[in-house]
Amino acid sequence: MSANIVIGTQWGDEGKGKVIDILASRADVVVRAQGGNNAGHTVVSGGETYKLHLIPSGILYKDTLCLIGAGVVLDPKDILGEIDDLSARGISFDNLKIDPRAHIIMPWHIALDGLSEKFRGNKDIGTTHRGIGPTYMDKYERSGLRFYDLVHPEIFREKARSAGELKNAVITKVFGGASLDIDGIIEEYIGYGQRLAKYMDDVSVLTYEAAKAGKTILFEGAQATLLDIDFGTYPYVTSSHPLSAGVCTGTGVGPMLIDGIYGVAKAYTTRVGKGPFPTELEDETGDYIRNRGGEFGTITGRPRRTGWFDSVIVRHAVRVNGLSCLVINKLDTLAGLDTLKVCVAYKRPDGTIIKDFPPTLEGLEGCEPVYEEHPGFSDDISGAHSFDEFPQVAKDYIARLEELCECPIKMVGVGPDRSQIIER
Ligand code: IMP
Numbered sequence: 001m002s003a004n005i006v007i008g009t010q011w012g013d014e015g016k017g018k019v020i021d022i023l024a025s026r027a028d029v030v031v032r033a034q035g036g037n038n039a040g041h042t043v044v045s046g047g048e049t050y051k052l053h054l055i056p057s058g059i060l061y062k063d064t065l066c067l068i069g070a071g072v073v074l075d076p077k078d079i080l081g082e083i084d085d086l087s088a089r090g091i092s093f094d095n096l097k098i099d100p101r102a103h104i105i106m107p108w109h110i111a112l113d114g115l116s117e118k119f120r121g122n123k124d125i126g127t128t129h130r131g132i133g134p135t136y137m138d139k140y141e142r143s144g145l146r147f148y149d150l151v152h153p154e155i156f157r158e159k160a161r162s163a164g165e166l167k168n169a170v171i172t173k174v175f176g177g178a179s180l181d182i183d184g185i186i187e188e189y190i191g192y193g194q195r196l197a198k199y200m201d202d203v204s205v206l207t208y209e210a211a212k213a214g215k216t217i218l219f220e221g222a223q224a225t226l227l228d229i230d231f232g233t234y235p236y237v238t239s240s241h242p243l244s245a246g247v248c249t250g251t252g253v254g255p256m257l258i259d260g261i262y263g264v265a266k267a268y269t270t271r272v273g274k275g276p277f278p279t280e281l282e283d284e285t286g287d288y289i290r291n292r293g294g295e296f297g298t299i300t301g302r303p304r305r306t307g308w309f310d311s312v313i314v315r316h317a318v319r320v321n322g323l324s325c326l327v328i329n330k331l332d333t334l335a336g337l338d339t340l341k342v343c344v345a346y347k348r349p350d351g352t353i354i355k356d357f358p359p360t361l362e363g364l365e366g367c368e369p370v371y372e373e374h375p376g377f378s379d380d381i382s383g384a385h386s387f388d389e390f391p392q393v394a395k396d397y398i399a400r401l402e403e404l405c406e407c408p409i410k411m412v413g414v415g416p417d418r419s420q421i422i423e424r
Helices: 015-026 077-089 107-123 133-143 153-172 182-199 204-212 244-251 282-292 311-321 393-407
Strands: 003-007 029-032 042-044 047-053 064-068 097-098 218-219 260-266 270-273 305-307 325-329 339-347 368-375 409-413 421-423
Touching: 003 015, 015 042, 015 260, 015 325, 015 409, 015 421, 029 204, 047 421, 064 204, 064 282, 064 368, 077 107, 077 182, 097 204, 107 153, 107 182, 133 409, 153 182, 182 260, 204 218, 204 244, 244 305, 260 311, 282 305, 311 339, 325 393, 393 409
Parallel strands: 003 218, 003 260, 029 064, 029 218, 064 097, 260 325, 325 409
Antiparallel strands: 042 047, 270 305, 339 368, 409 421
16 A cells, blocks of 8 residues: 655646656545646546546546545536546546535636736736635635535525625625626536536545555645745745645545655746746747747646746755655756756845745845756657666756755656656
8 A cells, every 4th residue: 555645846837747647557546635627737648638627637547536635626617527528538437526525616716816816917926717716715714615515406505695696796896897697607506516416425534444445545736836825936826735735634634644745846947827936047948948848838828937947946845745756857858958057046135045945025036046057968868768778967967956956856757658757
């Protein structure tokens, strides 16, 4: 038995999907514990491409139990779309379970996400407009609607009406937005609840029982460390805890159940949305990495901002998640660059050098990356089957990242296919 977590160490899109998919193929149970359909990962399997938002990737294996935990926010319409699309491609949902405690994303959350972003003007967060923040706001204000409510029409009608009327007042009177048809929404969502009811089960109990029975469990992280509501670049973050600890609260299991925590990073850095990015490259090298790496958002199609590998960030991820090992993805993307730079520390405006990621935006302001330069490699490494086949400079680059991040690098990704990951 083993229970492992896969976490993003940067700002998301590190290629967690591929690592998750490899580990999911060996898992009996796959669990999503936080976030919602703001996540998006692409899994290429058996020549087919699957784009998953909320459904755990274990769904591609017919005997794997797929769990959506209490910490997730669930858009019923979106998940039904995903279920319908994948069902049409022959995927079975018999093993999907959703915790009754998971909060429901309603149309007013989506409307308010867009209106608040517009209201912020050029100080917007750059959210995915999926209603994530407003749904977590209601959860923490203790006025949210949960999956249990959704599948019980009488309870749902009453709670959704009072929530919806209040939100409608905020939408129209505060933001000057268009009024929503609350009754129409309630009836539409009751229909979704009826279709989803059969998936309801206690994910905390199921996960605990699976662990006791010696099953292999994979906790599939969404988003990433620097998007964490507390330990990310607040306020340019998401509204959940994409850290290893978030897996425990979002599933309802204790930390002693966990055996290993994999942190996934790219061999460089990317970010979508707004916020600070010390090693950002707004030049031809940045374009080269974006185009070679296909760095465009899975959910929104937005071009991702690109930059050099930042070991200050990944070391922060090693600490706040207690990582057992690292996976470095997309090393092949860097082929063809004469020089590879790695950020080893930040230089503050007063000249002091810091090695720990600052806790606030104010502390990060004006920080300049301190770079170390490494020779690049021109060889195409996407066909390599073992670490020994890498050019020496690529091996040295990986060894140096390992040293700087203070964490063993167990896998290196050299291409999008599941086979293009080298276990070291
Ligand atoms: P929200 O999660 O939609 O509220 O967006 C908040 C911030 O998190 C924005 O900068 C998004 O671009 C970012 N974000 C949310 N989910 C993901 C993800 O799965 N990958 C990368 N960035 C994400």
